[in-house]
Amino acid sequence: AQSVTQLGSHVSVSEGALVLLRCNYSSSVPPYLFWYVQYPNQGLQLLLKYTTGATLVKGINGFEAEFKKSETSFHLTKPSAHMSDAAEYFCAVTTFTGFQKLVFGTGTRLLVSP
Amino acid sequence: GAVVSQHPSRVICKSGTSVKIECRSLDFQATTMFWYRQFPKKSLMLMATSNEGSKATYEQGVEKDKFLINHASLTLSTLTVTSAHPEDSSFYICSARGQGSNEQFFGPGTRLTVL
Numbered sequence: 001a002q003s004v005t006q007l008g009s010h011v012s013v014s015e016g017a018l019v020l021l022r023c024n025y026s027s028s029v030p031p032y033l034f035w036y037v038q039y040p041n042q043g044l045q046l047l048l049k050y051t052t053g054a055t056l057v058k059g060i061n062g063f064e065a066e067f068k069k070s071e072t073s074f075h076l077t078k079p080s081a082h083m084s085d086a087a088e089y090f091c092a093v094t095t096f097t098g099f100q101k102l103v104f105g106t107g108t109r110l111l112v113s114p
Numbered sequence: 115g116a117v118v119s120q121h122p123s124r125v126i127c128k129s130g131t132s133v134k135i136e137c138r139s140l141d142f143q144a145t146t147m148f149w150y151r152q153f154p155k156k157s158l159m160l161m162a163t164s165n166e167g168s169k170a171t172y173e174q175g176v177e178k179d180k181f182l183i184n185h186a187s188l189t190l191s192t193l194t195v196t197s198a199h200p201e202d203s204s205f206y207i208c209s210a211r212g213q214g215s216n217e218q219f220f221g222p223g224t225r226l227t228v229l
Contacts, residue, residue, distance in 0.1 A: 032216055043120075043207050043220040044158075051216055090157065100211065101148070102218060106157045 002027045002093045006105035014113050019078040021108045023091030033074040034092040086112045118210050120221035135193045135224045137208030143188035144210035152205040198228040
């Protein structure tokens with residue numbers, strides 16, 4: 001079984017500051033890892049994903065994440081926050097077997113102040 | 115590409131009535147569709163997984179007779195909330211995955227309010 005832990009239900013940064021959202025996973029088989037963003041009353045939009053290959057993955061809107069197997073982590077970063085980045089962010093894990101059900105973390109709300 | 119739509123986006127109904135929510139993949143064939151429920155300020159809870167032409171697989175604790183799922187074609191899945199009660203009020207989100215793909219594409223969600 002897989003699980004995801006997102007540390008910090010809320011993260012506050014100033015505009016222009018570094019964004020770091022933490023995600024740790026648990027999986028007995030090689031994981032596929034995803035970061036999604038959700039704006040109020042909307043569905044989820046994929047930011048980036050890791051399946052195989054390069055452990056540093058770049059996504060949309062300047063976000064990137066690094067898969068660290070030794071730390072079972074997949075933290076999301078962005079060098080400089082914009083006001084438009086304020087949203088809910090979900091980390092998710094699945095595997096390549098079966099129906100590939102996504103298991104989501106509890107989410108982190110990113111607040112960006114001027 | 116890879117657009118998933120949901121209809122309706124919002125629905126308000128009276129207690130005891132049934133509500134049907136549609137999930138469509140607009141530009142790809144979705145061999146697998148997923149239905150999630152999201153409580154306010156909470157994460158997504160997977161309710162069920164459906165494959166085209168097969169019965170849905172429900173997660174533990176989800177009443178299959180309460181939440182009827184049909185995946186009759188490769189582009190359409192429906193979720194029917196039967197005899198809805200106020201505690202069924204929630205944000206329901208579907209996602210779709212094409213054959214051989216490791217990515218799910220999410221619909222915009224449906225806000226259900228049961229009075």
